[in-house]
Amino acid sequence: MFNTYQPPVYDYQRSVDQQAGQIAHHPLIIVGAGPIGLAAGLDAGVQGMPALILDDNNTVSVGSRAVCYSKRALEVLDRLGCAGRMVEKGVCWKVGKMFFQDQLVSSFDLLPEAGYSQPAFINLQQYYLEEYMVDRAGELDQVEIRWQNRVSAVEQQGEQVVVSIETPDGPYQLSTDWLIVADGANSSVRSMMGLSMDGRVFRDRFLIADIIMKADFPSERWFSFDPSYHPGQSTLLHSQPDNVWRLDFQLGWDKDPEEEKKPENIIPRVKAMMGEAMEFELEWASVYTFMCRRMERFRHGRVIFAGDAAHQVSPFGARGANSGFQDSDNLIWKLRLVMQGLAPQQLIDSYCEEREFAADENLMNSTRATDFITPKSDVSLQFRNATLALAKQHDFARKLVNSGRLSDPAILSHSSLNTPDADPFDSPMLPGAVMEDAPIEGPKGEGWALQLVDHRFQLLCFCEDATRISAGELQQLSELAESEIPLRPLLVYRRGTPPAAIAAVHDSEGLMAQRYDGRDGSCFLIRPDQHLAARWRSLDCEAVRLALNTATCNL
Amino acid sequence: MTASDKTSGKLNTEANFHHAGEPVTRPYRAGDDLYEALIDSHQGLSDEQSQMLNARLILLLANHIGDLAVLRQALAAARESI
Ligand SMILES: Cc1cc2nc3c(=O)[nH]c(=O)nc-3n(C[C@H](O)[C@H](O)[C@H](O)COP(=O)(O)OP(=O)(O)OC[C@H]3O[C@@H](n4cnc5c(N)ncnc54)[C@H](O)[C@@H]3O)c2cc1C
Numbered sequence: 001m002f003n004t005y006q007p008p009v010y011d012y013q014r015s016v017d018q019q020a021g022q023i024a025h026h027p028l029i030i031v032g033a034g035p036i037g038l039a040a041g042l043d044a045g046v047q048g049m050p051a052l053i054l055d056d057n058n059t060v061s062v063g064s065r066a067v068c069y070s071k072r073a074l075e076v077l078d079r080l081g082c083a084g085r086m087v088e089k090g091v092c093w094k095v096g097k098m099f100f101q102d103q104l105v106s107s108f109d110l111l112p113e114a115g116y117s118q119p120a121f122i123n124l125q126q127y128y129l130e131e132y133m134v135d136r137a138g139e140l141d142q143v144e145i146r147w148q149n150r151v152s153a154v155e156q157q158g159e160q161v162v163v164s165i166e167t168p169d170g171p172y173q174l175s176t177d178w179l180i181v182a183d184g185a186n187s188s189v190r191s192m193m194g195l196s197m198d199g200r201v202f203r204d205r206f207l208i209a210d211i212i213m214k215a216d217f218p219s220e221r222w223f224s225f226d227p228s229y230h231p232g233q234s235t236l237l238h239s240q241p242d243n244v245w246r247l248d249f250q251l252g253w254d255k256d257p258e259e260e261k262k263p264e265n266i267i268p269r270v271k272a273m274m275g276e277a278m279e280f281e282l283e284w285a286s287v288y289t290f291m292c293r294r295m296e297r298f299r300h301g302r303v304i305f306a307g308d309a310a311h312q313v314s315p316f317g318a319r320g321a322n323s324g325f326q327d328s329d330n331l332i333w334k335l336r337l338v339m340q341g342l343a344p345q346q347l348i349d350s351y352c353e354e355r356e357f358a359a360d361e362n363l364m365n366s367t368r369a370t371d372f373i374t375p376k377s378d379v380s381l382q383f384r385n386a387t388l389a390l391a392k393q394h395d396f397a398r399k400l401v402n403s404g405r406l407s408d409p410a411i412l413s414h415s416s417l418n419t420p421d422a423d424p425f426d427s428p429m430l431p432g433a434v435m436e437d438a439p440i441e442g443p444k445g446e447g448w449a450l451q452l453v454d455h456r457f458q459l460l461c462f463c464e465d466a467t468r469i470s471a472g473e474l475q476q477l478s479e480l481a482e483s484e485i486p487l488r489p490l491l492v493y494r495r496g497t498p499p500a501a502i503a504a505v506h507d508s509e510g511l512m513a514q515r516y517d518g519r520d521g522s523c524f525l526i527r528p529d530q531h532l533a534a535r536w537r538s539l540d541c542e543a544v545r546l547a548l549n550t551a552t553c554n555l
Numbered sequence: 556m557t558a559s560d561k562t563s564g565k566l567n568t569e570a571n572f573h574h575a576g577e578p579v580t581r582p583y584r585a586g587d588d589l590y591e592a593l594i595d596s597h598q599g600l601s602d603e604q605s606q607m608l609n610a611r612l613i614l615l616l617a618n619h620i621g622d623l624a625v626l627r628q629a630l631a632a633a634r635e636s637i
Contacts, residue, residue, distance in 0.1 A: 368587050379597045379605040394568040400586050
């Protein structure tokens with residue numbers, strides 16, 4: 001059914017590991033080359049760790065799946081070296097509008113301020129995203145993807161996991177120290193291990209149609225409650241590259257999915273929405289029922305679940321892949337430290353602590369949006385319609401209109417890896433939050449704050465005048481750089497010339513100081529996943545060492 | 556709402572839901588918390604019981620607000636274009 005896209009075919013290749021009687025060992029194996037398995041593999045690769053990805057298929061995700069990728073997802077993908085192509089191909093947007101009975105009642109702007117490297121959101125078909133990630137994996141020597149390698153059994157044996165794999169050449173086995181399971185919402189590995197994923201199924205059906213049409217609507221997210229062309233239900237419109245538009249029709253529970261999928265039934269719905277005169281072609285269509293559920297625990301011994309395999313949400317708010325990227329972002333640096341012997345396995349448990357908390361927030365927001373869109377009782381329908389009617393006039397009701405709260409970066413403010421503030425700060429960037437981006441000038445010219453973070457911890461030390469850094473302070477910072485856990489001190493200065501002995505960036509527009517409340521002397525300890533671990537008003541090496549140990553479970 | 560709004564008895568229709576004393580990390584959060592609590596409070600009730608709950612709720616909140624000038628504006632705003 002594709003008119004605009006030719007899916008790549010990734011050939012199966014027999015590997016040297018497929019010899020009878022041997023079980024080759026790989027330190028890290030990932031099941032699934034969907035967005036999250038690929039992100040995990042790329043992250044390992046850019047951090048210099050070998051990773052083997054196994055996928056049962058030989059191409060990218062086909063059909064109408066994820067469209068919207070958030071600023072935070074793009075920040076992660078940028079660190080992995082593949083956001084550039086996505087943003088270039090994608091449709092950038094930040095404004096959402098909500099309509100009730102054909103009248104605009106509410107709107108939001110997700111990024112009202114300039115000075116960020118990534119857009120608020122892009123729309124891009126999931127197959128492009130995956131294709132670009134597979135291309136990126138090809139550039140990393142440490143990352144190998146084996147196509148048409150279906151995992152058929154998983155067994156934990158002591159400190160190892162033995163994985164059985166089916167291929168066109170027959171079965172073989174591998175062993176690994178750590179297995180990341182990213183094989184999607186219907187995770188077969190989860191079933192093989194006898195684990196469940198519990199939650200709610202919403203009694204409603206949605207027709208998702210991707211159509212090709214030449215329309216000059218602005219690139220905004222348009223959500224309509226009870227529009228005259230689709231009475232009593234809701235619709236959603238999104239623009240994608242290649243003149244493809246995502247149309248989403250709420251159908252109700254009583255509709256027959258097989259009937260609704262037929263072009264002769266889809267076309268009248270599209271015409272009703274877009275107007276009789278609009279010329280279009282159908283690209284892809286399917287009917288979905290949505291679920292909100294998660295696994296109780298994301299880690300089982302040396303098997304770690306991530307992405308849809310661990311948690312599944314309804315798509316209102318685009319919290320699926322966008323949260324999955326935050327899973328692998330959170331996990332891989334921890335695995336690296338554990339595998340290097342620099343941190344105990346409790347650090348992996350902190351992945352569960354942090355990402356189960358994040359999953360709960362995503363599930364809560366997706367559930368609330370779905371309940372607003374699909375009211376379960378007469379009284380909730382009445383409250384919903386009362387909210388929408390009041391929203392025509394009143395600000396407070398506009399803010400209550402919930403067509404999906406779009407994916408936001410997790411704020412891990414309760415994480416046991418944080419060091420609570422001892423000094424007052426006036427910034428929403430609490431310990432546990434992602435560090436704010438801002439334009440900077442570094443040794444390589446203009447850049448972005450987020451791009452300063454590599455696989456090490458960073459200690460951002462703010463100073464007004466770089467010339468006035470004392471020899472004593474330099475000495476302290478260079479001693480910190482000798483920590484066993486890799487840590488890079490980085491001077492963030494407003495004026496003056498920094499000494500050559502220390503890495504330094506110029507806060508050229510003062511936006512870092514503003515967004516961090518980074519007054520002269522303030523220090524921020526940043527984790528490799530760009531989350532803030534601790535902050536102080538002045539440098540205290542002992543406090544930094546303690547916070548570093550706290551953030552790596554080395555207490 | 557400023558203090559003068561309070562004394563002048565003007566109905567506040569700006570977004571005002573909040574968790575007292577907690578930093579606002581998600582602008583939509585407190586409003587959505589209220590909305591969910593409201594819907595949950597009707598769980599398992601018949602239509603008639605739901606109406607009774609709503610009526611009691613209105614009376615409780617009205618007493619909490621107290622100021623008749625404000626309440627009359629709220630009544631008028633609620634009645635508009637029904
Ligand atoms: C209609 C719709 C709209 C959506 N919109 C958005 C959106 O706008 N934004 C967003 O962020 N998310 C969205 N999502 C969610 C998003 O598609 C998923 O969250 C995302 O695909 C999850 O990625 P994943 O890598 O965890 O799993 P998947 O994408 O499901 O990938 C799993 C991979 O594992 C492979 N596999 C499975 N079993 C095995 C096995 N036994 N052995 C080897 N390989 C195996 C599969 O072939 C597949 O390649 C949407 C979903 C739907 C359905």
